[in-house]
Amino acid sequence: MNIEQMLSGLNPQQREAVTAPDGPLLILAGAGSGKTRVVTCRIAYLIAEKGVKPWNICAITFTNKAAGEMRDRVNKLVGFGAEAINVATFHSTCVRILRRFIDRIGYQNNFVIYDTDDSKSVVREICKDLSVNTKIYKERTILARISSAKNELVYPDQFPEWAGNDPESVQTAQVYAEYQKRLKRNNALDFDDLIGLTVKLFRVVPEVLAYYQEKFRCLLVDEYQDTNKAQFVLVSLIAHKYHNLCVVGDDDQSIYRFRGADIGNILNFEKIFPEARVIRLEQNYRSTQTILDAANAVIANNQGRKEKSLWTDNGKGGKVILKRFETASQEAYYIVEDIARQKREGNFDYKESAILYRTNAQSRSLEEQLLMENVPYTIIGGVNFYARKEIKDILAYLRTIANGQDDLSVRRIINIPKRGIGETTIARIASYASSTGTSFFDAATQAAVIPGLARGSAKILDFVYFIQKLRRDCAGKDAAGIVKMVVDRTGYVKELEAERTDEALDRIGNIDELISKAAGAAGEDPSGSAGRSVTGLAALNAFLEQVALVADIDSFSDDADRVPLMTLHSAKGLEFDNVYIAGMDEGLFPGYRSISSGDSADMEEERRLCYVGITRAKKRLTLTSAKARMLRGQTEWYRVSRFVDEIPEDLLDDNRVKSPVRRDEAGKTSASFHMLSKAQEERKREHEEFLEKPFYMRSRTKAAAQSAARPAFGVDILKGSAMMGSASLAYGVGDRVHHIKFGDGTVKEIADGKRDKQVTVEFDQYGTKKMLAGFAKLQKI
DNA sequence: AAGTGTTAAATTTTT
């Protein structure tokens, strides 16, 4: 594409950013301001106008998805030579560097990558071995502290000084040191090591650094607001020679502080690079002005930020819709109904209507409702695909085949499927391994000579031979073929099939997916020499490499017309015509932790998350809230989120009823509310007064919590609106009924549901629908 | 060693 043409399609600020001369450049890109476009155009500009060689450009993102998108767009823009540009995530860029040079700092180049689960197992083991009291010092906490130390480039020897000498830190220091030793022994790196050890490599081996300073002469970093200290240092080191560092980000969208992201990196960019040029992109091409105004109003309540204000020349658009419900299921019902209606009326496809929420737990009630109404959906996130048990089992096999040094994987599968190898046997092998200084697998090879294993050694050797045979038989197979072989020969799927449960079927489905992912990865040689398909252990290694660094969001595509459900975090970087943010409740969003932490930085991060959510919407935004919802089995009560109050009223289409008598969504069925006896009314009032105080401010003694939920109305009144209606259904199977939206129909079935009766009606116009009696508002005709 | 049952415990967000 012609560069003149390309530039003429940009607004002045964008053009300035694209054509800015060499030197540090900070692009403050508000939500929807065409950030990716600017980055890709700049890359094209550098190549075409500045004579920069494609292989001297390195563009770094956080997710594979972002990298993939950037890759596609760069390819289109640059054409010849584009494939030589490094477009990759922080982690995969580091892996590539380490695969090549990590032996310079005493590691092996064929290391494996541990995920958080693996790390946790290692920590658990260490705690056992060092007899750490995990009642006081939780494994999770220890792991979190190790991780944040690594994010700050604090290595084990520096940890005591860094952390202090309170008992917990002393304990953590020991675990950290041992953890690092074991990882090394297992030839493994965790996620944080990928960054941290690359930095170490650069610091310890100057010629390697010098090599990359030359190679990545032009460095571009996306989502810079999410970088942590280690990533900052990494980038600074590489950019130190040429200062050609272009960072793009939005401090208002920094939402990963909890895992070490340091918003200071972007806020202080100009202090660190005094010659930096700063360009603000404030024109938004995504949303309506009303949505932007709402977002601006919310984020304005944050202190530590770069002042900026988004605007658009899109129209004003409709107001932000705000709905308040009694319960989470009513909230879900409304959202699903509304999505269905938008689809019916031809306003928005399912895939254009996204449901966002703060916590994954909230997806449940929404999912139930979507199922009930037969609305297709996809949930993004939750348990990472590669964290699922069955997938981890298969992967452990693959790792064992690829590299017997990874004790964790070997031990994971040594008794899967059951081979009669128990804990004591494993412990014997482990101690033999550590006394002889070999890996667990190598020790197992010697089972015959391990003291105390006389009887069990045959089983061990069977396992060893099994693995060795698998290893030999990899020859000539591609990754998918190898996965298939493992699945077949272990009998993994067969075993699941025998279970005959839904869950087992699910797992089989996941394994099939793994195989097709492997098939998709086939032939893709990560070192670049495309075209030649790889087989055998090389193919296996390539696949394992790919698999280690993927997130769920990476595989999200909007091919199928399904309603996407995801957390606000996952939604960052995406956009939808019609967005619902569910659970706008104080205590849920913002979460009670950030309310009670006393650290305003926590609240500001929540607010940024809210800002991210609002700015996902292009045309229509709905915020919903519920008075009460179930949280781990208990009903908790919420008032409306403060973020809602931060939106000016004139931007809101607000259904919060101001009149004293509340009519809930169920309309007539909630007449039950008005049939309470005087005494009951009184108790309900008392209860509500008590509950004025949100749950997270009440004393948390068990007794108090129980008496709060039980003696007064609590749960009953919640379920009541639905249940009381169903206790006396005015219709039965075979009756003709009328529905306010679907018109007339015949009742086909009435089934007892969890909360309510589920009525199946065959409507004359709209076909068969299943609905909850309490909400359906069916009238006998 | 494997299966069963009990208890406790925990819940943000994920490259």
Add this chain to the structure above:
DNA sequence: TTTAACACTT
């Protein structure tokens, strides 16, 4: 509510 860790039984 759901999950994981632990103890106990067979």
